[in-house]
Amino acid sequence: MEKAAFERWLESVSATFLTLNDQQRNQSLDHLISQSGAVQLRHLSNGLETLLKRDFLRLLPLELAFYLMQWLDPETLLTCCLVCKQWNKVINSCTEVWQGVCRELGWRIDENIQDAPHWKAVYLKAKLRRVQLQDQEAFETSSLIGHSARVYALYYKDGLLCTGTVHQGFSKWSAS
Incomplete structure (x- = not known):
């Protein structure tokens, strides 16, 4: 097929394809894929890979x-x-x-x-x-934002947490 005739044919097929509903488009693609050889399928795979790898976040x-x-x-x-x-x-x-x-x-x-x-x-x-x-591992002390005292987690067992605070020289311990 000569180049001009091929381009007219391709334009006609493309125009017709755009008039089809989604199911008809899918059937058309399925048919074309089933008629394709290894070279065409590799070309299709490479093209799809490029399209699918678009970074939407960018x-x-x-x-x-x-x-x-x-x-x-x-x-x-x-x-x-x-x-x-x-x-x-x-x-x-x-x-x-x-x-x-x-x-x-x-x-x-x-x-x-x-x-x-x-x-x-x-x-x-x-x-x-x-x-x-x-x-059930204890960890080092931390100063938490919004707290004027240090909060300590000393022991954790059976769902109970033993904590303590040191505030202005006083210590307070509790288990919960």
Whole structure:
């Protein structure tokens, strides 16, 4: 088939394809795929791979990407940080996301701290502490935001947590 005739045929097929409903389009594609050889299928596979590997996060405005990230749970966010450098950069730069995650853990958020890596670190430390408590391991002392005293977790067993605080020279211990 000569080039001009092929282009007219292709244009006609394309115009007709656009008039079909979704089911008819799918049937047409299925038929063409069944008639294709290895070279055509490899070409199709390479083309589809390129189309499917579009990074939607890169295509979105940053504000919209941040908004979408707020809907993800912390474990998914941490997994998303591993996808690629760009995703890691976006996720690690969204203060609102990590503040929200910390808020869900019951932390009181200091709005003056607008440093996303700080809040991510707070979340990761809290997650580590939770694992240590579940594994019945005591951990070092920490000063919590909003507390004027140090809070100690000394012992965890059978669902009971023994804690203590030191405030202005006085000690108080309790078990719950």
